Amino acid sequence: MGAAIEREATAVLKDAEQLAKVDTIEELVALLIFTVIALTAIWVLYRLDSAPVWELAKVDEFTKAVDGDRVLFAGSWNPPHAGHVAILRALARRHGHVYACVGHNAKKTYLVDAEQRTQLVRVVVDADPVLRNRVTVVATAGYVWREAKRLKCAALYRGVRSWRADGFSETVLHVLNLVGPLVLGPCLRPVATRYLAADAAHGDCSSSEVRRRVAAHEPLEGLVPRAIRADVRRLYKRGGDKDA
Known part of the structure; x- marks a missing residue:
């Protein structure tokens, strides 16, 4: 036992x-x-x-001019407006080369497709002596961080009217830009995200305001670059856009 x-x-x-x-x-x-x-x-x-949120008017105080670096400025450009141009000019003066990236979210409905919006940005760049030869326009239907990595950019810039107005949506995108390279890369180092807040002259500039003015047959002077005003009115006069 x-x-x-x-x-x-x-x-x-x-x-x-x-x-x-x-x-x-x-x-x-x-x-x-x-x-x-x-x-x-x-x-x-x-x-x-x-993540720095710099005032556009004071960007020279924060960003040192670097001749060799590349940066990417991303947005929907739906349509391009004077605020976009102001940011491109500031970046072109401070960085070696700037990529203006036109994003396309397949989950959203755009009145004007990505190809047409990309062409509008190219017209703006070609017509501006400050931007010509310093800015390259690209388009992507995928993650913007992938485009920034592909182009070997040192930073990814986003423009905001103010953090109060755009901070929440930008934070969501920033999280995707941080986690995406780690998870989907996989294990890629994320590109640094920087924000430029509009100055007093462009605080009211937005693509939604451009679309509203087009629908209301109001003037676009001061809001849309001269080189594309006629095209913007023609492309967007067909009605409202579901994408804000």
């Missing part, structure tokens, strides 16, 4: 030891996953908090 109990106890101890080993491995994996998620969340929050 004693021998049988001893054998049974030994078997139970072996089973318990095996279970303990499994539990330990599972716990270790769970702890590792939790640590990675926690550190990633902390890193994302830090990058979000540290």
Whole structure:
């Protein structure tokens, strides 16, 4: 009897030891996953908090002129307006080369397609002596961060009317720009995101205001570059756009 109990106890101890080993491995994996998620969340929050929001009028005080670097300025350009041009000019003076990236979100409906919007931006660039030969217009239907990585850009710029007006939507996009390269890259280093807030002269500039004026048959002077005013009125006069 004693021998049988001893054998049974030994078997139970072996089973318990095996279970303990499994539990330990599972716990270790769970702890590792939790640590990675926690550190990633902390890193994302830090990058979000540290992303600079510079006033357009004071950008020269913050960004040093660098002859060799490339940067990307992304937006829907739906349509291009004077605020976009002001940002492009500021970036062209401070950086070696600027890519004006026209984004297209397949989940949104645009009155004017990406090809036409891209052509509008090209006309604006070609007509401006400050931008000509310093800005290249590109278009993407994918993630903007992929385009920035493909073009080897040092920074990805976004324009905002103000952080109060555009901060929430920009934060969502910023999270995608941070997490996307890590998860989908995979493990690519994200391109730094920087924001330029409109100056007093362009605080009311927005693509939605351009579309409203076109629909109301109001003047576009001061809001849309002269080189594309007629084209913008022709392309957008067909009605409202579901994309803001």
